[in-house]
Amino acid sequence: MPMTISEKILAKAAGKKEVEAGEIIMANIDVAMMHDLTGPLAVEAFKKIGSEKVWDPSKIVVLFDHQVPADSIEAAENHIIMRKFVKEQNIKDFYDVREGICHQVLPEKGHVTPGDVIVGTDSHTCTHGALGAFATGIGSTDMAMVLATGKLWFKVPETIQFKIEGQPKDHVYAKDIILYIIGKIGIDGATYKACEFTGSTVKNMNISERLVLCNMAIEMGGKTGIIEADEKTIEYVKKRSKKPYNVMKTDPDAPSLEKIQVNIEGLEPQIACPHNVDNVKPISEVEGTEIDQIFIGSCTNGRIEDLRDAAKILKGKKVSKKVRMLIIPASREVYTKALNEGLIKIFIDAGAIICNPCCGPCLGGHIGLLGPGEVSLSTSNRNFKGRQGSPESEVYLSSAAVAAASAIKGKITHPKNI
Numbered sequence: 001m002p003m004t005i006s007e008k009i010l011a012k013a014a015g016k017k018e019v020e021a022g023e024i025i026m027a028n029i030d031v032a033m034m035h036d037l038t039g040p041l042a043v044e045a046f047k048k049i050g051s052e053k054v055w056d057p058s059k060i061v062v063l064f065d066h067q068v069p070a071d072s073i074e075a076a077e078n079h080i081i082m083r084k085f086v087k088e089q090n091i092k093d094f095y096d097v098r099e100g101i102c103h104q105v106l107p108e109k110g111h112v113t114p115g116d117v118i119v120g121t122d123s124h125t126c127t128h129g130a131l132g133a134f135a136t137g138i139g140s141t142d143m144a145m146v147l148a149t150g151k152l153w154f155k156v157p158e159t160i161q162f163k164i165e166g167q168p169k170d171h172v173y174a175k176d177i178i179l180y181i182i183g184k185i186g187i188d189g190a191t192y193k194a195c196e197f198t199g200s201t202v203k204n205m206n207i208s209e210r211l212v213l214c215n216m217a218i219e220m221g222g223k224t225g226i227i228e229a230d231e232k233t234i235e236y237v238k239k240r241s242k243k244p245y246n247v248m249k250t251d252p253d254a255p256s257l258e259k260i261q262v263n264i265e266g267l268e269p270q271i272a273c274p275h276n277v278d279n280v281k282p283i284s285e286v287e288g289t290e291i292d293q294i295f296i297g298s299c300t301n302g303r304i305e306d307l308r309d310a311a312k313i314l315k316g317k318k319v320s321k322k323v324r325m326l327i328i329p330a331s332r333e334v335y336t337k338a339l340n341e342g343l344i345k346i347f348i349d350a351g352a353i354i355c356n357p358c359c360g361p362c363l364g365g366h367i368g369l370l371g372p373g374e375v376s377l378s379t380s381n382r383n384f385k386g387r388q389g390s391p392e393s394e395v396y397l398s399s400a401a402v403a404a405a406s407a408i409k410g411k412i413t414h415p416k417n418i
C-alpha cells in the first residue's frame with residue numbers, strides 16, 4: 001500500500017509492514033527527550049507507577065534549557081531532581097545548564113537521524129522532523145510510560161503535504177514562509193496532521209531553515225512537521241552521528257495525503273501580530289509599530305544563520321535608545337561560532353545584550369520579561385497573551401533580519417529600509 005513518510009516510520013517502529021492513518025499502533029521509541037521544566041513531572045510519574053529502572057538509558061536525552069542558570073529556588077530544585085535521576089539511571093546524554101535549547105542541541109549532537117521516532121516533553125519536538133524523523137511532543141505521564149517501557153501508542157496521523165514553490169525575495173526567510181502558511185490555514189488548520197514540507201523551495205533550504213518550518217508545525221495544530229531526508233540531511237547527520245538511519249519517502253498516491261500548493265513568489269516578510277500566531281500580516285501593513293524589546297533567539301530562530309543575518313544588518317549601526325535588544329544564541333555551538341565569526345562583537349558594539357544559550361524570554365518564565373503595556377518583537381514561535389511576561393504586553397513575531405532592522409529604528413522595519 002502506498003504510504004507517507006510518517007506512516008512508513010510508524011509502521012517500522014510498530015514492527016508492521018504497513019499502517020493506515022487513524023490506526024492505533026504501539027511504537028518503539030528511538031529517542032526520549034526531557035528538559036528541566038517538564039522532566040521533573042515525568043520523573044515523578046515514573047516513580048508513581050512503581051518503576052525503578054528506565055528501559056534503556058542510551059535512548060534518553062536530558063537537558064536543561066528553560067531556566068538556566070536557575071533563576072529561582074524552584075528551578076534549582078528541578079535541576080537537582082533531574083541531575084539525581086540522570087545519575088541513578090546512568091543516563092549519559094545529559095546536558096547541564098551550559099549547552100543550549102533542546103531543539104537545537106538534539107540535532108547538533110547527533111541524536112536525531114532519519115527514520116527515528118522521537119518524543120520529547122516539549123511541544124516543539126516536532127522540529128526534529130526536519131531531518132526525516134517522526135518527532136512529536138508528549139505529556140509528562142506519557143513520558144513516564146516511555147521511560148518504563150520504551151514504547152508509546154500513537155494514532156497514525158494523516159498528512160498534509162505543503163508543496164512550497166518559488167524563489168524567496170531578498171529578506172524573506174523560512175520564518176516568513178511558515179508564518180504565511182499558518183496565517184492562511186489557521187492555528188487549528190492542521191490539527192493532528194503530519195505537516196510535510198516539500199517542493200523546490202524546501203529542497204533549496206539549508207538544515208537550519210528546514211528546522212524553522214518543522215518547529216512551527218505545532219502552531220497550526222500539527223502532530224509533527226516532517227521533511228524527506230536528502231543529501232543535505234545525510235551530510236548534516238553523518239557529521240554528527242554514528243547512529244544508523246533510514247531514509248523514507250512519501251508515495252505520491254498515499255491515500256491519507258492531502259496536498260496544498262504554496263507559492264511564495266513575491267512574498268514580503270511576514271509578521272504575526274498579537275495575540276495569535278495566525279494573525280499574520282505582510283510587513284508593509286505593520287511597519288512603524290513602536291516596540292520596547294527585541295529578542296533574537298529561541299528554538300525557532302536562534303541559529304548561526306539567524307545571527308549572521310542580524311549581524312549583516314547591525315554591523316556599524318546602533319540599537320535605538322528606545323529599545324532594548326536581547327540576543328540569545330540557541331546553543332553553545334552557535335555561541336562559539338558567533339564569537340569566532342566576530343558576530344558577538346558586532347552585537348555588543350551595536351548595544352545589544354547577549355545572554356547564555358537558553359529559552360530566554362520566549363515563554364516568559366526566565367529572563368527578559370515584559371512589563372504591562374510593553375511591546376516585543378521576537379524571533380520565537382508564540383505570541384499568546386502574556387507569553388513573554390505581563391498579560392498586558394504584546395508580542396509580534398518575525399525573522400531575525402526584521403528583528404535586527406527594527407532594533408535600529410525602534411519600530412517594526414523592513415530590512416530594505418535600513
Ligand SMILES: CC(C)[C@H](C(=O)O)[C@@H](O)C(=O)O
Pocket residue numbers: 037038066121122123124137363
Ligand atoms: C515548557 C514546555 C512544556 C513548553 C512546550 O511544550 O512547548 C515550552 O517549551 C513552550 O514553548 O511553551
Ligand code: SF4
Pocket residue numbers: 066101102103122124298299300358359362363380381
Ligand atoms: S525556545 Fe521557546 S518554544 Fe523553544 S523550547 Fe524554549 S520555550 Fe519552548
